[in-house]
Amino acid sequence: MIPAAFDYARPETVEEAIGLLGQHGDEAKLLAGGHSLLPLMKLRFANPSVLIDIGRLTDLSYVRVEGDELAIGALTRYCDLVSADVVTKEAPLLGYASSLVGDPQVRHRGTIGGTLVHADPASDLPAVVLATGGSLIAQGPAGRRIIGVDDFFRGFFETALEPDEILVEVRLPRTGACPWAYQKFVRRANDWAIVGAATVDGRVGLVNMGQTPLRATAVEEALTSGASVSEAAALAADGTAPAADMHASEEFRRHLARVLTRRALTAAEAR
Numbered sequence: 001m002i003p004a005a006f007d008y009a010r011p012e013t014v015e016e017a018i019g020l021l022g023q024h025g026d027e028a029k030l031l032a033g034g035h036s037l038l039p040l041m042k043l044r045f046a047n048p049s050v051l052i053d054i055g056r057l058t059d060l061s062y063v064r065v066e067g068d069e070l071a072i073g074a075l076t077r078y079c080d081l082v083s084a085d086v087v088t089k090e091a092p093l094l095g096y097a098s099s100l101v102g103d104p105q106v107r108h109r110g111t112i113g114g115t116l117v118h119a120d121p122a123s124d125l126p127a128v129v130l131a132t133g134g135s136l137i138a139q140g141p142a143g144r145r146i147i148g149v150d151d152f153f154r155g156f157f158e159t160a161l162e163p164d165e166i167l168v169e170v171r172l173p174r175t176g177a178c179p180w181a182y183q184k185f186v187r188r189a190n191d192w193a194i195v196g197a198a199t200v201d202g203r204v205g206l207v208n209m210g211q212t213p214l215r216a217t218a219v220e221e222a223l224t225s226g227a228s229v230s231e232a233a234a235l236a237a238d239g240t241a242p243a244a245d246m247h248a249s250e251e252f253r254r255h256l257a258r259v260l261t262r263r264a265l266t267a268a269e270a271r
């Protein structure tokens with residue numbers, strides 16, 4: 001349970017952090033809230049020889065309205081998403097789902113950037129951001145580029161970020177007036193979702209239903225074609241490949257996806 005030895009760097013700017021990534025290559029890892037990376041290091045599943053601590057780049061912690069989007073700095077913590085009035089008003093699903101992540105300690109350290117880059121299919125916010133739509137802004141040595149959220153999650157714990165890029169911002173459409181809901185099925189409070197279903201305005205994101213966070217496209221298409229909530233939700237497991245583990249079999253997860261999607265869509269309709 002003790003991580004392997006590593007060097008520690010604390011850059012003062014994003015540019016300095018990018019320079020350190022370029023200098024150390026695959027040996028380096030960025031450290032944000034540490035609530036995914038440090039457990040992996042303690043288990044020796046991750047053994048970076050250099051930790052680049054971006055946790056104090058406070059310039060990357062903000063939420064503000066920019067035109068028809070909400071701009072969220074990558075280092076914004078869950079607790080700030082829960083308490084920010086602008087999130088409640090403009091992206092209420094994000095604030096609500098953040099309030100269900102882990103326990104207060106996790107919510108006071110974990111960041112939106114960390115959870116999106118970690119890309120755990122069992123995490124809440126990746127599916128929430130997929131359901132909301134929008135884009136992610138990465139910064140590397142050549143400057144910034146925008147990645148659509150549908151192109152961001154590439155594989156098991158794998159994203160479209162290059163090794164020398166930092167996620168600096170998340171951009172979400174302002175969906176405050178749209179129907180939304182999130183259903184998270186857990187055995188104990190504070191747990192990761194066994195399955196989750198998030199919806200905004202007819203888009204649906206699924207938690208823990210495959211190798212990556214997923215959109216339930218069959219459900220979305222059915223809704224667009226005029227299907228009822230029950231008919232559409234019955235398709236929630238289509239195209240998914242959930243894992244079996246000590247918490248649930250594949251079939252139970254498929255069942256949960258259908259039930260939770262129906263409940264989420266019904267709750268959104270009633271809003």
Ligand SMILES: Cc1cc2nc3c(=O)[nH]c(=O)nc-3n(C[C@H](O)[C@H](O)[C@H](O)COP(=O)(O)OP(=O)(O)OC[C@H]3O[C@@H](n4cnc5c(N)ncnc54)[C@H](O)[C@@H]3O)c2cc1C
Binds near residue numbers: 030031035039102124
């Ligand atoms: C007890 C416990 C319970 C939890 N429960 C839940 C839960 O219910 N739901 C849930 O969704 N999550 C849960 N988590 C995970 C938690 O949400 C993590 O905080 C989050 O997944 C990672 O965010 P972080 O800021 O801590 O990232 P870190 O652990 O610091 O980093 C994670 C990964 O992302 C990279 N990274 C971080 N920031 C950036 C960036 N800006 N640009 C590029 N790369 C970056 C790091 O190099 C690392 O590879 C739990 C964690 C714990 C310890």
